[in-house]
Amino acid sequence: MALALEFAGTVRHDGHGGLVDDLATPDGFATWAGVPADEALRRRAVELRWAVRSLFAHAAQARERLDAPHLMDVGRALEIVNDAAARAPRAARLEWDEQPTLRYVDSADDGDRLLATVATAAIEFLAGGTRADLRACPGPRCIRYFVKAHPRQEWCKPSCGNRARVSRHYHRGRDS
Numbered sequence: 001m002a003l004a005l006e007f008a009g010t011v012r013h014d015g016h017g018g019l020v021d022d023l024a025t026p027d028g029f030a031t032w033a034g035v036p037a038d039e040a041l042r043r044r045a046v047e048l049r050w051a052v053r054s055l056f057a058h059a060a061q062a063r064e065r066l067d068a069p070h071l072m073d074v075g076r077a078l079e080i081v082n083d084a085a086a087r088a089p090r091a092a093r094l095e096w097d098e099q100p101t102l103r104y105v106d107s108a109d110d111g112d113r114l115l116a117t118v119a120t121a122a123i124e125f126l127a128g129g130t131r132a133d134l135r136a137c138p139g140p141r142c143i144r145y146f147v148k149a150h151p152r153q154e155w156c157k158p159s160c161g162n163r164a165r166v167s168r169h170y171h172r173g174r175d176s
Helices: 002-008 026-033 038-062 076-086 110-127 127-133 158-175
Strands: 011-013 019-021 091-096 099-106 134-136 145-147
Touching: 002 038, 002 110, 002 145, 002 158, 019 158, 026 038, 038 110, 038 134, 038 145, 076 110, 127 134
Parallel strands: none
Antiparallel strands: 011 019, 091 099, 134 145
């Protein structure tokens, strides 16, 4: 769950009406992922991220957010996530030195393995029971997703709640 949310959170509001993308460059992706990255892998990761965010938006019934132009329909998002997860198929291998040992192997490269791991984390999260607690933060300009940890939690972070209260106070004063 944490990996899927962390991956989806690699894009956020910049405070000025735009978006900050941690995966905007191969170096940015490499920093986040911890693997060397080229432009092709970065593009695949960004496409996967928007697919995951699209599925999160669908699950959380998020509407009219700053990232909406980047979201895709559910069918396309499912295709991208499932394809990424399938790129690193695992095979059980039995090895026998002193005693039998199970080891999983695959023929994927590091990039495919990373994207498959992220896609699988998103699949497990969305198909699991925690999905019911997934929320799109309603804070002004916030595009984060979070898992509601307690019944009274409304925001992804306290700062989003503070911004919402300030905004309500400002609008109340202007309307009077």
